[in-house]
Amino acid sequence: MDKPQIPAPIVEEDLHAFVDHALEATRRKEVQDYLDRDPDAAAAVAKFAAQRQLLRSALAPIADEPLPERLRVDSLLEHRRSSGPSAWRTAAALVLALATGTIGGWHMRGALTPNGGxxxxxxxxxxxxxxxxxxxxxxxxxxxxxxxxxxxxxxxxxxxxxxxxxxxxxxxxxxxxxxxxxxxxxxxxxxxxxxxxxxxxxxxxxxxxxxxxxxxxxxxxxxxxxxxxxxxxxxxxxxxxxxxxxxxxxxxxxxxxx
The missing domain is CATH 3.30.200.100 (MucB/RseB, C-terminal domain)
Structure with missing residues (x-):
């Protein structure tokens, strides 16, 4: 008689895939059963899911907007060729600042969002x-x-x-x-x-x-x-x-x- 298969241990990658709806049905059910038994894991998954949804909501309007001409790769390369290395470093710093500002704003948004909302x-x-x-x-x-x-x-x-x-x-x-x-x-x-x-x-x-x-x-x-x-x-x-x-x-x- 065949022995019943023992589910593979649940690892962090499974939890992220669960939030991303990337698991096949059997594995998803195994992860859900695990979360029902483990409040700490359920809390972690709830935070992952909330962060994912908030990030999607926060960036949705930006994703629908066309990239400004000045920030297109070909425009930045042309600016670098015409203005020299100093201007290129400035452009790179600007991109980094924009990214940092976006991430900083995202973290502030998360801090102001009530837990359980x-x-x-x-x-x-x-x-x-x-x-x-x-x-x-x-x-x-x-x-x-x-x-x-x-x-x-x-x-x-x-x-x-x-x-x-x-x-x-x-x-x-x-x-x-x-x-x-x-x-x-x-x-x-x-x-x-x-x-x-x-x-x-x-x-x-x-x-x-x-x-x-x-x-x-x-x-x-x-x-x-x-x-x-x-x-x-x-x-x-x-x-x-x-x-x-x-x-x-x-x-x-x-x-x-x-």
Whole structure:
């Protein structure tokens, strides 16, 4: 009889690949199980994910802009030929200063971003979606799942009904994040597209407007209301997930005490 294969030890490269959505499904599940057992590793991965998302968000506007003519390589080389070595050293120093300023600004931005905010929630939701999208758990025992989630999250939790948005509930589970327990609900569209809604209590940014996030082939719309963070996540572009997020938000608002 063949012996069951023992998973290879989880190393730091696996954690970075997990954040970058670069692991194949089996290995990703092994890493997720490891993170569920190791709070310190989960904390490290949450920081990696938050830094990745913040860097992407911070640089997105710059990435879409054309490179100024004066900073193109051919322009710098021409300037060097015409102005001599002193000008070339000045140009190199300018490029270094620009890079240092960008990095310095990035570190300052990270220092001012509250731990546990919307960007962190987006990273956690994306990682959980990738880990469990192929194994959403049985969707028949809604009552039992809601009792468990309401107990762990210490507030009443409801499963969003997304029929109006074209998605049917297929299953959900309790997931662990570095900032506490969260509910993860999965839905399928008529053509088999799977998306999820993550809900967890927010430590910071308890009220926050909708923000779009993209990491690899995973898109998200994330926001916070009344102390709960919400992330609609899937393989669709954020603009296609927005109607679903709007429906979730509408249902949340309809239950707001008047």
């Amino acid at each position: 919307i960007a962190v929630l987006a990273g956690e939701a994306g990682s959980s979606y990738m880990a469990y999208a192929t194994d959403p758990a049985d969707g028949t025992d809604k009552a039992g799942l809601l009792r468990l989630l309401s107990d762990k999250l210490q507030r009443p939790i409801e499963i969003p009904d997304l029929g109006r948005a074209g998605y049917q509930y297929v299953g959900g589970r309790l997931v662990s994040t570095v900032h506490g327990s969260a509910g993860l609900f999965f839905y399928d569209s008529a053509d088999g597209t799977r998306m999820a809604v993550m809900i967890r209590p927010m430590i910071h940014e308890k009220e926050a407007p909708m923000m779009e996030h993209t990491a690899g082939n995973v898109g998200e719309v994330t926001w916070a209301a009344r102390g709960l963070g919400y992330s609609v996540v899937g393989t669709e572009a954020p603009r296609l997930l927005h109607p679903v997020a709007d429906e979730v938000r509408r249902q949340v608002r309809s239950k707001t005490p008047t």
